[in-house]
Each structure stands twice: as C-alpha cells, then as structure tokens.
Amino acid sequence: MKKFEEKTIKTEKIYDGKVVHLQVDEVTLPNGKTAKRELIKHPGAVAVIPITKDNKIVFVKQYRKPLEKSILEIPAGKLEVGEEPIVTAKRELEEETGYSTSELSFVTSFYTSPGFADELMYIYITDQLEPLKGTVTGDDDEFIEVVELTLDEAKQYVEEERIHDAKTNYAVLYLHALGRV
Structure with a gap:
C-alpha cells in the first residue's frame, strides 16, 4: 500500500x-x-487561449449559476465521450467565439479541484484565428458575449476580480510570463 x-x-x-x-x-x-x-x-474539459492577429485575447462572458453572476473566461467546454481534447478545443472555440483555427498548441493540463473532483482540464493556445463564415450556433442553453482584451487589460481585470476563475487566471499569468501578447 x-x-x-x-x-x-x-x-x-x-x-x-x-x-x-x-x-x-x-x-x-x-x-x-x-x-x-x-x-x-467529470469527463474532463478543455479551454483555449485565443489570440487575435492584433494581439488581443478572446474571452467569453457568461452567467454562471453557481456564482449567481456573469464572469469573463477563456472559451472552454466539456469533453464528449471518446472525443480527443484537441477536437473539443476546436469545437468550443468555434461555438463560443465565432473563430476557427487550423493550429492549436497544447500548453498543459491540470486537475481543477482534486479535493473532491476528478475533472482534468486541458489548455491549448492559438494565435492563428480566422472568423467563421455565417452564424455560429452554440449550445441551446448558453448565452455568451465575446470580449477581446489586451494582456494589460486582462491583468487589470484579474486584479479587479472581473476575471476570477482558475483556468482564465492561469491563461493570463501564462501569457504574462511568456511576454506573449
């Protein structure tokens, strides 16, 4: 043992x-x-750090019932049974932001709440975004607003707790540490 x-x-x-x-x-x-x-x-989840051609980070604003408020997050979603994380990442990016990409790079994975959950979150990054043609149809029960911020604006949002979830805080810190945007 x-x-x-x-x-x-x-x-x-x-x-x-x-x-x-x-x-x-x-x-x-x-x-x-x-x-x-x-x-x-939990089946696991995927998140994407999307960066536009003009070096803005694409976030989504949505209401989170457990928090009883809307928060700003990087696009993310649940893995479907048998689905590879990179496939989920591309699907969620398209559904939530209206952007597509042909290039996703794996950043890391981590357990979100290992004290009580087995959810494993995979993080990808892309700076090769292309707007989708036509209307984006996401999940029927998701209502999302796309928000694009510079890294400095995103860091300010973290300080103000307007960005306040682990995966998105990680993304902002990751980009800051790399000097990416």
Whole structure:
C-alpha cells in the first residue's frame, strides 16, 4: 500500500447527471480508520487561449449559476465521450467565439479541484484565428458575449476580480510570463 493511499471499501452512487456524477466512497485511511469521501466524477474539459492577429485575447462572458453572476473566461467546454481534447478545443472555440483555427498548441493540463473532483482540464493556445463564415450556433442553453482584451487589460481585470476563475487566471499569468501578447 502506498504511504497515503485510501482503499475504497464501498461506493454509493448518489446522482448521475448530464455533466457530473456524484458518489460517496467509504475508505480505509492509512492509519486503519475509515472515512467517507464525496466525489464528483467529470469527463474532463478543455479551454483555449485565443489570440487575435492584433494581439488581443478572446474571452467569453457568461452567467454562471453557481456564482449567481456573469464572469469573463477563456472559451472552454466539456469533453464528449471518446472525443480527443484537441477536437473539443476546436469545437468550443468555434461555438463560443465565432473563430476557427487550423493550429492549436497544447500548453498543459491540470486537475481543477482534486479535493473532491476528478475533472482534468486541458489548455491549448492559438494565435492563428480566422472568423467563421455565417452564424455560429452554440449550445441551446448558453448565452455568451465575446470580449477581446489586451494582456494589460486582462491583468487589470484579474486584479479587479472581473476575471476570477482558475483556468482564465492561469491563461493570463501564462501569457504574462511568456511576454506573449
């Protein structure tokens, strides 16, 4: 047994939703005691750092019900079953921003909330954006506004907590560290 491993004794499925599945696991701790763990199972997600030809970062503004407010984010979406992350990235970029690209570069991946969820987020970047021809049709339940900002404006938004989610903060810090935009 690994030093800190928790062995699952029993799993109780609580909820199977469209996006997440909730389960409660009873585990044996390294000291032999037992505990319960509430776990969210998630198929994974992808986000894109899109940069226009005039060096602006493309964000989307949308209402987030858990926060009860709208926030500015980089385009992102859930992986579909069996879908490669780069395919999801291109689809979400098109659906949410009205831009397409033939070049996406992988930046990194990370777990969003490892204390209770297994969601793995993949981040891509592109500076080869082309406007789509025609009307963009996204998800029926998504209402999105596209916002383009310079890196300095985005950093100001982070300071003001107008950009306030992990993936988007990461994107702004990444671009700042690289001196990209």
